Amino acid sequence: MPLLVLYNPVSGSSSAQEIVNKQVLPLLKTHGVEPDKVVSTEHAGHAGTIVADFASSAPEGSDLTLILVSGDGTLHEVVNALYDRTWSAQLNIKLALVPGGTANALHSSFFPPIPGSETTLSAVHALLGSDSRLTPLALAHTTITASPLSPAGEQTSVLSAVVISTSLHVSILLDAEALRATVPSIERFKLAAAQNATRWYNARLRLLPSSATSDLPSDAPAPVLQYVPPLDQFIAAPAPAATSADAGPTAALELTGPFAYMLSTVNVDRLEPAFRITPLQRAHPPVPPATADIVVVRPTRDPSVKDSSEAEREKFKDKVWATMGGAYQDGAHVRSTYTEDGNIGSTGTGQPVVEYFRAGGWEWIPEEEDDRAHYVCADGAIHTIPKGGKATTRVLGKAELGFTISLYT
Incomplete structure (x- = not known):
């Protein structure tokens, strides 16, 4: 060989x-x-x-x-x-x-x-x-398309083997790069994080079911799954309203913003040795078809958040940083839930602070006036969504790739 x-x-x-x-x-x-x-x-x-x-x-x-x-x-x-x-x-x-x-x-x-x-x-x-032992790698295909009013053929296509993200993760990478000349150490990432601590991102996120593109028969799509902390298991995410054009148990699930955090991974449960951002990749391994694990934080799910004013963002900042710090505690952030008054605990039955999904892919449609919502990171490379455009990520099956990569584990 x-x-x-x-x-x-x-x-x-x-x-x-x-x-x-x-x-x-x-x-x-x-x-x-x-x-x-x-x-x-x-x-x-x-x-x-x-x-x-x-x-x-x-x-x-x-x-x-x-x-x-x-x-x-x-x-x-x-x-x-x-x-x-x-x-x-x-x-x-x-x-x-x-x-x-x-x-x-x-x-x-x-x-x-x-x-x-x-x-x-x-x-x-x-x-x-x-x-x-060989473990096949899942690969995510992201297409960034321009506005329907733009000339045909204007799109970017890229594969990822690790992470595809928007929102805070991308802002930190952008601003850390701008700081590189003056702060060459990794300290620049902490500074960049502080600069973006109160930023929210206005967009719509559509979570897509797994389909024939993931080597399943076309008549057997898999629904979007959502993790429920008190049960410590995934269940089928609530189906969209029956009036939706694609309603049903395997329809796309739409989430409205604003978002403080949105990140998806394939293959990995961490982005660095101690930072387990999608810990369920290992704790509850995905089964075929190939899927992405997606973590989302939406500030307005906090019962104590009244509006999107700077004062409310400042209050929410401390909560989200305390919660996401759980990624350094063996992925504890995915078990955090809200109490009725908006406090955060790890043993409650309230709404999860971090929404955790497993899906065949997603669409990110940023609002035109929010410039920072127009960035997408694919394995560290940053791409820009044109005004009026969107980013669509799908986890591909081997039949669509023409090749496979399997990791010695």
């Missing part, structure tokens, strides 16, 4: 080359494994070209093994380059991911940090082991 070792020398702490030379290659050698190629990326987008060209040169129908030493952004390049190519036969890539980035969300989700344990080469050990 063809084996490519690929690393990004500038990702994370720029230690990928040292990891390859001092850890990965010696380990392969002790098992008598010789890579077909060992390649370093040289510029943005290079990783995708390298993997796609390597796959194109391999015998048709053969499985490929990729050892990738990088962060999640480099994998993002790879999946999009593969998607942009046409494959005459199904391409199957077996991936051993070695963390070489900053957050390493995908690696730390499958190999959570354990005190006193070293997990850097866990995926490579899995590859070399006699009882290796």
Whole structure:
């Protein structure tokens, strides 16, 4: 089976080359494994070209093994380059991911940090082991379309293997980048978060059921699911009103804003080793069809919020930060509920502070006058929704991709 070792020398702490030379290659050698190629990326987008060209040169129908030493952004390049190519036969890539980035969300989700344990080469050990296990990765396809009044063909299309988000998450990334020159450390993310603490985002969010696009028969769509904290389980989300054009048990579910937070993930339960933002990816693993886990915070669900004034936003800020801090406490934020007077507890039966859904995808339709609501983050890359446009994310089935990526776990 063809084996490519690929690393990004500038990702994370720029230690990928040292990891390859001092850890990965010696380990392969002790098992008598010789890579077909060992390649370093040289510029943005290079990783995708390298993997796609390597796959194109391999015998048709053969499985490929990729050892990738990088962060999640480099994998993002790879999946999009593969998607942009046409494959005459199904391409199957077996991936051993070695963390070489900053957050390493995908690696730390499958190999959570354990005190006193070293997990850097866990995926490579899995590859070399006699009882290796492969986990297929779900891939989310996001299309950003312009207003119906814009010229036809104006759209952006991108695949993601980790996170697709709007609202606060994107604002923090935007403003942290603006601070990079003056605050090069990760402290800039905390400053960016403080700058956006009281910002709300005006949009509509439509949660989409899983359908034939996720390798289910077209007559067997799966409904949108919603997590209920007191039950500690998912149930079918309430169906839209019968007057809706697509009403029924598997209709889209529309949520109105404003939103303080909206983020979805595939494959991962965390965005960094200790930040479990979608913990139910592991606590209650999704079953086919492939879905996204979606977390939403809408301020006006708080019984004590009277309006959208700055004073009300300031009061709500402390609550949402205290709640979302639970992501650093093994995902405790998803169990927070409101009391009748708007206080927050973790054992009540009131409305959840964080709405947690599992769906086949979603549509985000921002209000035209809210500029910050027009940004979408796909695996760290930020895209802009044109005025009057929308972003639509669907988790794709393997039949639509032409390739599969399975992770050694």
